[in-house]
Amino acid sequence: MARIGEIVATSSSSLTAASFALHQPPPLGSLVKVTVEEGQRRVYGVVSFGTTTGLDPGRRVVRRSTDDVQDAAIYAEHPQLDKTLRTEFQALLVGYDGPDGRTYQHLPPQPPPLHYSVCACDADEVRRFSQRHDHFRVLLQTMGEIPAEQLLAAHIREMYRARGNDAEWLAAAARQVAALLKGEYDRLMGVLQAIEPA
Amino acid sequence: MPLDFAAIQPQIAQMIGRAQTQSTADQLQAACELLRTTDSARLRQVLQERQQRDRIPWLVATPRGQIGARHAVGPLPGPDFSVLASDGSSIPPDRHSPLRFFLVNVGLALLTYGRRPDAQLWAQSRFRSDEQDIYIRTEGRRIPMEGARMGLQMALDELQALWEAAQDVGSGSPLLALRDGSLIFWALQSEEEAVVGHFLPQILDCLDRFRMAGIPIGSFISYPGAQDVANTLRLLICGQDPKHCGQCAGATDQERSLCRAVADFRDQALFLRHLRPGERSTVFDSSSTILDRYGEQRVQFAYLHTGDEIARLEAPQWVMSDETMRDFLFAAVMDQCRRGRGYPACLMEAHEQAVITTGERYLVEQMVEETLAERGLVYVRSAKDRSKRERGV
Numbered sequence: 001m002a003r004i005g006e007i008v009a010t011s012s013s014s015l016t017a018a019s020f021a022l023h024q025p026p027p028l029g030s031l032v033k034v035t036v037e038e039g040q041r042r043v044y045g046v047v048s049f050g051t052t053t054g055l056d057p058g059r060r061v062v063r064r065s066t067d068d069v070q071d072a073a074i075y076a077e078h079p080q081l082d083k084t085l086r087t088e089f090q091a092l093l094v095g096y097d098g099p100d101g102r103t104y105q106h107l108p109p110q111p112p113p114l115h116y117s118v119c120a121c122d123a124d125e126v127r128r129f130s131q132r133h134d135h136f137r138v139l140l141q142t143m144g145e146i147p148a149e150q151l152l153a154a155h156i157r158e159m160y161r162a163r164g165n166d167a168e169w170l171a172a173a174a175r176q177v178a179a180l181l182k183g184e185y186d187r188l189m190g191v192l193q194a195i196e197p198a
Numbered sequence: 199m200p201l202d203f204a205a206i207q208p209q210i211a212q213m214i215g216r217a218q219t220q221s222t223a224d225q226l227q228a229a230c231e232l233l234r235t236t237d238s239a240r241l242r243q244v245l246q247e248r249q250q251r252d253r254i255p256w257l258v259a260t261p262r263g264q265i266g267a268r269h270a271v272g273p274l275p276g277p278d279f280s281v282l283a284s285d286g287s288s289i290p291p292d293r294h295s296p297l298r299f300f301l302v303n304v305g306l307a308l309l310t311y312g313r314r315p316d317a318q319l320w321a322q323s324r325f326r327s328d329e330q331d332i333y334i335r336t337e338g339r340r341i342p343m344e345g346a347r348m349g350l351q352m353a354l355d356e357l358q359a360l361w362e363a364a365q366d367v368g369s370g371s372p373l374l375a376l377r378d379g380s381l382i383f384w385a386l387q388s389e390e391e392a393v394v395g396h397f398l399p400q401i402l403d404c405l406d407r408f409r410m411a412g413i414p415i416g417s418f419i420s421y422p423g424a425q426d427v428a429n430t431l432r433l434l435i436c437g438q439d440p441k442h443c444g445q446c447a448g449a450t451d452q453e454r455s456l457c458r459a460v461a462d463f464r465d466q467a468l469f470l471r472h473l474r475p476g477e478r479s480t481v482f483d484s485s486s487t488i489l490d491r492y493g494e495q496r497v498q499f500a501y502l503h504t505g506d507e508i509a510r511l512e513a514p515q516w517v518m519s520d521e522t523m524r525d526f527l528f529a530a531v532m533d534q535c536r537r538g539r540g541y542p543a544c545l546m547e548a549h550e551q552a553v554i555t556t557g558e559r560y561l562v563e564q565m566v567e568e569t570l571a572e573r574g575l576v577y578v579r580s581a582k583d584r585s586k587r588e589r590g591v
Contacts, residue, residue: 056550062539078537079315080307080547 003117005089007034010111013142015045016090017118022082025050025089028146029154031121031129031162032091034112041099043112044121044129045091046155049145052087059084091118092142092151094135105134126162130169133176140180149187152177153194160195170195225459230471232431234266238480241265241434248433254485258433259426262498262518263480271476271502271528278312278371281530283544284360285378285552286352289559291332291344294583297570299327300343301562302352304359305551307544308367321551322359336392346385350397353383357404364413374530375408375415378545381497381512387488398491405495409516414523416513418531418542424510426484426499427465432457465501466508473503478511478528481518502528506540 004026005017015034019025026032026047033042054061064074064081075081096108121129129135139152146154156177160170174192181188238261245260261267289301302324310316326332326343333340334347343351360375367373383401386394408415435457469479479501489496498518502509511531517523534542567577 059550076315077311078543079309079311080317080319080543083317083319084547084550 003119004032005118007112007114007116007118008088010114012093012107012111014048014090014092015112015118016088019050019087019089022085022087023052025087026120027154027158029151029156029158031126031155031159032118033121033125034116034118036112036116041097042125043093043097043108044095044103044135045093045118046135046139046151047089048092048142048151049090050087051089052085055084055086061085090144092139092144094138095129103129105129105132106138123162126159130159130163133173136173136176136180149190150194153191156191156195160197165197167197170197222459222462225456226463226467226471228456229428229431229460229463229468232434233427233468233472236265236431236434238264241430244433245430249485254429254433256429256432257424257426258430258485259482259499260430260485261480261482265427265430265480266472267480268473268477269480271478271532272525274529274533275372275522275526276312278310278314279526279530280308280310280367280371280373281376281534281542281544282306282308282360282363282367282373283376283378283542283548284356284363285545285548286356287552287554288348288352289554289562290348291342294580295563295566296578297327297566298332298342299325299566300332300348300351301325301554302355303552303554304352304355305548305553306359306363307547307551308363309544309547310371312371317547319547319551324355334392334396336390341390341393347389347393350383350385350393353377353379354397354400354404357401360415361404361407364408364411372526372530373413374526375413376531376534376542376544377415377417378419378549379417380419381405381417381514382484382486382499383488384486387486394491398488402492402495405514409494409514414513414517414520414527416511416517416527416531418545419510419512420541421507422464422466422501422510424465425461425463426482427479427501428460428463428468431460431468435460465510469501469503469508473501473508475503475505476532478502481524500528502531504532504535504540506535509535 003020005019007015008018009016028047028050030047032045032047034045035042064078065071069077093108093111095103095105098104136152139155140148142148142151144151156170156173159173160166163169174195177191177195178188181191242260245258248254249258284304284306286302286304288303291298291300304322304324306318306320306322308316308318332343334343335341341347356377360377364373364375383397386398405415436453473479481498481500483496483498492514494516495514497512498515499510499512500518502511509531511527513524513527517527531542534544537543538546570577
């Protein structure tokens with residue numbers, strides 16, 4: 001599976017990775033993995049944030065566009081931007097493969113190591129992990145840049161799409177959300193409206 | 199302790215008051231008029247006579263064309279071209295340390311434009327502690343590498359790194375090599391011959407490699423402080439031997455007033471009024487005596503209105519006398535200033551690669567201290583240094 005990033009910050013609850021593709025972090029809510037212990041086990045994360053900034057915090061991003069040069073053309077006009085900008089993404093840790101071969105959907109015992117590669121989960125891994133919804137609770141308890149309900153909704157949309165628009169799965173996921181947010185009508189409606197298929 | 203701002207503020211106001219006067223503006227106009235109307239053939243003759251007759255205590259510039267000429271910078275040779283720049287920073291020898299070493303970090307930027315835009319940014323760090331690197335030996339003495347000599351070493355490292363990098367660039371499209379700062383190494387003039395003999399041949403050898411490879415090399419000086427052209431105008435204003443400037447007896451009041459004003463003008467002030475954005479001056483020869491030892495690499499200069507300021511561009515005469523190379527130099531620099539919002543983008547990126555942060559300087563010192571400790575050696579700095587670091591009360 002192709003590597004999409006390298007971990008540049010890690011903790012018990014999340015990881016931050018430098019994306020290999022500028023401006024292209026993995027989709028918000030998608031499932032990613034880090035393979036640890038010499039390829040034996042995986043730690044799973046849900047992409048919770050993406051950003052592109054200057055590599056050097058001391059250098060401000062300045063306006064580059066002119067009447068003649070805009071958008072993508074700016075990068076041909078200033079080729080050094082590929083080397084002086086960086087895209088990073090964060091992923092909340094939502095599960096891991098235990099030593100008994102089972103996959104658990106709660107925080108892993110240890111953070112994944114720095115400089116390890118982050119990969120997107122393949123279709124089989126997405127299908128197996130999303131069979132259970134225990135990790136929804138982890139996503140709802142997060143306090144990050146994005147409201148927890150929006151992050152959960154993005155994750156459900158990504159899993160629904162990766163499972164081939166599995167309507168049955170979506171309905172089950174919606175029931176789980178309703179159970180978790182039964183005392184919080186506004187938050188519940190926020191999620192349900194955001195995951196309703198077009 | 200904090201600065202006494204109450205004392206400083208009125209002094210700042212006085213300084214500004216002295217700088218901005220109507221008479222200064224009038225004198226600048228008169229100087230520019232002189233620039234526009236002087237016949238350069240006559241000027242070159244006057245310069246030659248005066249330099250033979252008198253000892254001119256300041257640098258003057260001999261124009262290759264009309265002194266007041268304005269040349270519009272032409273277009274780039276095509277959409278595909280590259281600019282390679284270097285810049286350097288250093289950790290100089292520390293007299294408070296028991297060990298003598300220095301570090302030069304050369305930043306490099308290769309920016310390619312056109313059908314295949316690309317950028318390569320990197321740095322080369324050179325740590326020096328060998329006897330032959332940290333001293334120049336002469337007649338049983340050791341001349342330490344410090345102060346102005348450190349600056350020369352850094353300039354040499356920048357040029358050599360620029361050459362090494364230039365060799366790896368494909369020859370498919372035009373390449374310009376550019377450095378920040380002067381190519382006229384004035385500092386050598388006040389050094390003893392052993393130092394000149396150490397640096398100058400290496401510098402000239404490096405420039406010659408560019409010549410043999412057909413790669414134009416130049417340097418860019420932002421907001422230059424030079425007065426070469428202004429000094430030349432002084433020789434036109436007054437025909438007296440400059441040794442009489444203190445008495446200034448032979449000049450008329452008008453000549454005296456204009457000469458004194460011009461003596462304070464920088465060339466960049468003259469050309470800011472004289473040139474329009476996108477224009478360059480004629481090429482000038484400097485009278486700096488160190489250039490007499492440059493041979494084929496003798497450096498010439500010209501002023502360029504970048505749109506934001508007057509910059510001084512220097513290059514060996516083999517670049518300035520080759521129309522294709524010269525035009526490419528000025529066109530590429532104008533283009534770089536446009537992309538870099540007033541300053542060449544490649545020099546900006548080379549500088550960023552070269553910068554040594556305070557943290558990194560401290561880290562180098564830590565590395566030295568830890569390596570000493572591994573070998574059971576104690577690292578003791580001077581008492582003065584320790585007192586500055588402690589700052590106890």
